[in-house]
Amino acid sequence: MGRSKTLGIGLAWLAVMGMAMPIPALSAAERPAPPRPAMSDIALTPDGTLQGQVLSPQGVGTPGLHVAVSSGSRQLASTVTGKDGRFQIRGLKGGVLTLTTGQTQSAVRVWTAKAAPPAARDNVLLVAGQSQALGQSWSGFKKVATNPWVIAGVVAAAVAIPVAIHNADDDDPASP
Numbered sequence: 001m002g003r004s005k006t007l008g009i010g011l012a013w014l015a016v017m018g019m020a021m022p023i024p025a026l027s028a029a030e031r032p033a034p035p036r037p038a039m040s041d042i043a044l045t046p047d048g049t050l051q052g053q054v055l056s057p058q059g060v061g062t063p064g065l066h067v068a069v070s071s072g073s074r075q076l077a078s079t080v081t082g083k084d085g086r087f088q089i090r091g092l093k094g095g096v097l098t099l100t101t102g103q104t105q106s107a108v109r110v111w112t113a114k115a116a117p118p119a120a121r122d123n124v125l126l127v128a129g130q131s132q133a134l135g136q137s138w139s140g141f142k143k144v145a146t147n148p149w150v151i152a153g154v155v156a157a158a159v160a161i162p163v164a165i166h167n168a169d170d171d172d173p174a175s176p
Contacts, residue, residue, distance in 0.1 A: 002167065004163070005082060005164065005167045005168065008160050008163045008164030009160075010161040011157075011160030012164055013162055014158060015154075015156040015159075015161075016035075017106050017145060017153075017155045017159075018149055018150065018153030018156070037095070037102055039109045039151075040121065040124065041111060041117055041119060041121065042108050042109070042111065042120060042121055042123070042124050043110075043111050043120040043121065044094070044110060044112055044113055044114035045113060045122075046088060046113045046160075047090065048091055048092050048093065048112070049089065049090045050069065050089045050090075050092050050097075050110060050124065051087075051122065051123040051124070052067070052086070052088075052089070052123050052124035052125065053077050053085045053086045053129065054067065054081050054087065054126045055085055055125065055126070056129075057127060057128065057129055059085070060085075061081075061084060061085025061086065062085045062128050063084070065081045065085070065101045065102060065128070066078060066080055066083060066102075067079050067080070067081060067099060067101045068099070068100045069092065069097050069098070069100075069137050070100065070169045071095060071096070071099045073146070076092065076097070077089045077090075077091065077092065079173060088107055090147075092110060093110075096109050097109075097112060098110070099126060101128065102128060104127070104128055104129060106124070130147075
């Protein structure tokens, strides 16, 4: 086996191993966690009532939907929307809560009336069928695709494989 053929096969294997190796093994330093999506700040009324409305994707209030409020895996309260899609849930305290209605879920940061920041809204708006998906993205694929080692492996494979194929085809022509 010729030297260039061995080199080509070695580079091809190096490229394959570089693509197969997990990202943490190739990372030189810890990367900071990606920023979390901003949550909505909602101010409760002075008596601790969360006010909101559930709309259809067309912007029409949706009556008769069950709305549940939970903290972690524990359900705190629930109610049913009125004829215009509005709802009120009493007796809540501040914290990060998840609102669920049908397939729609949304995480909100709820504040007591006195502690609410100036930008906090006084009600929450849910759009039926459109969930707020926290932490779900293509960032994992993006990390792999933009990793310098993966890019180098793809480039090495793009160079090594054609060279190896060319060098492997060293038969003399059969015609005189």
